[in-house]
Amino acid sequence: MTNRIDTRFSDLRAAGRPGLITFVTAGDPDPTLTVDVLHALVRHGADLLELGMPFSDPMADGPVIQQANERAIAKHVGLAHVLDSVRAFRVHDQATPIVLMGYLNPIERFGFERFVTEAAAAGADGMLLVDCPIEESGNYEATLKALDLKQIFLLAPTTPPERRRRIAAKASGFLYYVSFKGITGAGHLEQGSAVAALDELRGLSQVPIAVGFGIRDAQGAATLGAHAEAIVIGSALVERLAGAGDASAVDAAVASFLPRIRDALHAVRRV
Amino acid sequence: MQAQNKGVADRVDYAAYPDARGHFGPYGGSFVAETLMAPLAELAAAYEHYRVDPEFMAELARDRKHYVGRPTPIYHCERLSREVGGAQILLKREDLNHTGAHKINNTVGQGLLAKRMGKRRIIAETGAGQHGVASATIAARLGLECVVYMGAVDIERQAINVFRMKLLGATVVPVQSGSKTLKDALNEALRDWVTNVDHTFYMIGTVAGPHPYPKMVRDFNAIVGMEARQQMLDEYAKLPDAVVACVGGGSNAIGIFHHFLNDDGVAIYGVEAAGEGIESGRHAASLSAGVPGVLHGNRTYLIADADGQIIETHSVSAGLDYPGVGPEHAFLKDIGRANYVGITDDEALAAFHKLALTEGILGALESSHAVAYGIKLAASLPKDRHVLINLSGRGDKDVNTIARLEGISL
Structure with a gap:
């Protein structure tokens, strides 16, 4: 069976538009709502889902996602909940790819091999290990490959050309370009330089490139989306979900935000 | 004293650690997000260069003698x-x-390195405030801006050291995330570094953090x-x-x-x-x-x-x-x-x-x-x-x- 990430990106390519990737933290705003959140995101325009695995020390994340992690951990959300959520989501959605995103320590504590085996069986399609650069991922690559879980690597503005090539050589699923030097959700995205950087990445890899960090609205999504295969919305979404107390509030929060971004991306003709 | 009778067969040359990527056996390494990988490589290269540079080492020796004591x-x-x-x-x-305290052995070395690397801003994390004070001290002496991240809980517990840092010209930033203590201060300093990496030198205060910090801080101490x-x-x-x-x-x-x-x-x-x-x-x-x-x-x-x-x-x-x-x-x-x-x-x-x-x-x-x-x-x-x-x-x-x-x- 083809990996859902590959299928989704080839569909997007056929449609000639950039994809919309959404990031939320598992268990936030409440563990009873995780699956509702995922379905609402798909309903309102997400093409691919990133599900954050809570960690007490998320060093690459800004305050919004830090607080989402803290709320989830306060409600004892761990990897078992992540797996349960993926399984439950798959009952009604076989098509939308899910990438699990997080830090190594909780996964290693659970047991790396055990976790990724269960994640693949539950219906996850890729893993993004934030604090695991290519130098340290050697032990995991074969395991993930055997399970057909795509390992999503980050590229940053600081990544030098030679290193970009080494990362691209290992890439599968998609490459995630971090749009600026900083943490998730920060407010200093300069669209011009991000666009220039994305154009430089063309031809680096056969694998699609998604861009994220700091995209907050339809205009930003459209501007960067014209130069990438997908854009990622995280903090701006997590912020809006924070107060939702039930499934209908979740749906309303997503409905009031995501469709504008979806529509902007649907209007983009990739240049 | 069970550790002293190791057999010849399992003799380890401890000077050979860490390896080029900072591994001490299965430990150490560089587990950071991609944005920091190149800056860490730049730091490691600068450190490897200056640690055998006679002029750098002579300046360090002078500072150790006349400034540290x-x-x-x-x-x-x-x-x-x-x-x-x-x-x-x-x-x-x-x-x-x-x-x-011993903390200045490290900051005096990292300070000279920051200066050589052309960085004009130093950031540091601190728990009790000792490394913060040692960082602020060196920053003052070298004329560098200094920002110290300190958990909000620790700031309350260590008012005197907070004031010492301020007297030395440092800005002390209270960290409100997580448990509001040292580990969170370290996270916050990493977040600052990832944002301001072009002109900022992160002065880690202990033999932890990504490579080359465990080696570099060890060597200075x-x-x-x-x-x-x-x-x-x-x-x-x-x-x-x-x-x-x-x-x-x-x-x-x-x-x-x-x-x-x-x-x-x-x-x-x-x-x-x-x-x-x-x-x-x-x-x-x-x-x-x-x-x-x-x-x-x-x-x-x-x-x-x-x-x-x-x-x-x-x-x-x-x-x-x-x-x-x-x-x-x-x-x-x-x-x-x-x-x-x-x-x-x-x-x-x-x-x-x-x-x-x-x-x-x-x-x-x-x-x-x-x-x-x-x-x-x-x-x-x-x-x-x-x-x-x-x-x-x-x-x-x-x-x-x-x-x-x-x-x-x-």
């Missing part, structure tokens, strides 16, 4: 040794350094053991039988251990904060009670819950209150070269008083953990043996804490 002496605690009735107790007097080894040979015509140091992140300990690692006859003891006792769950003994994992850019022993979330630690001494430990200590533990033991809050306090009353030295509460274990160890050994304890800092900063614990209002 090195070499620090080895002091024979005659009264204390007599009272204990066992081995001779010696102190390496790192409390006599400028700013009152290794002057302690290098001096101590030579002083032992010059003044006692022998090496110590045991070396003892407290371990939080582990920089003073690695500093004194490093040059003794290849000396098989020297037993090595790292003393962790057992807080209210390991079994109470309220401690900071990562090596004795933790499990291997990944935090703050390196693989090491950590105190975490069953979900892998890092949990709050406890120690009477803020400088040992850290849920991880330098990766080289994790390696030395597994390989059996160093023994890691625990000392409780109460034992450390008793040792603090004992040293004050027998030798007229107020040691830091952190160092008092090493003193407490050193006393125990000395008591078990004959009089012709020598136990060398790293007195990593002075205790003036702790007098308020001690008064409060003992119900005395100042």
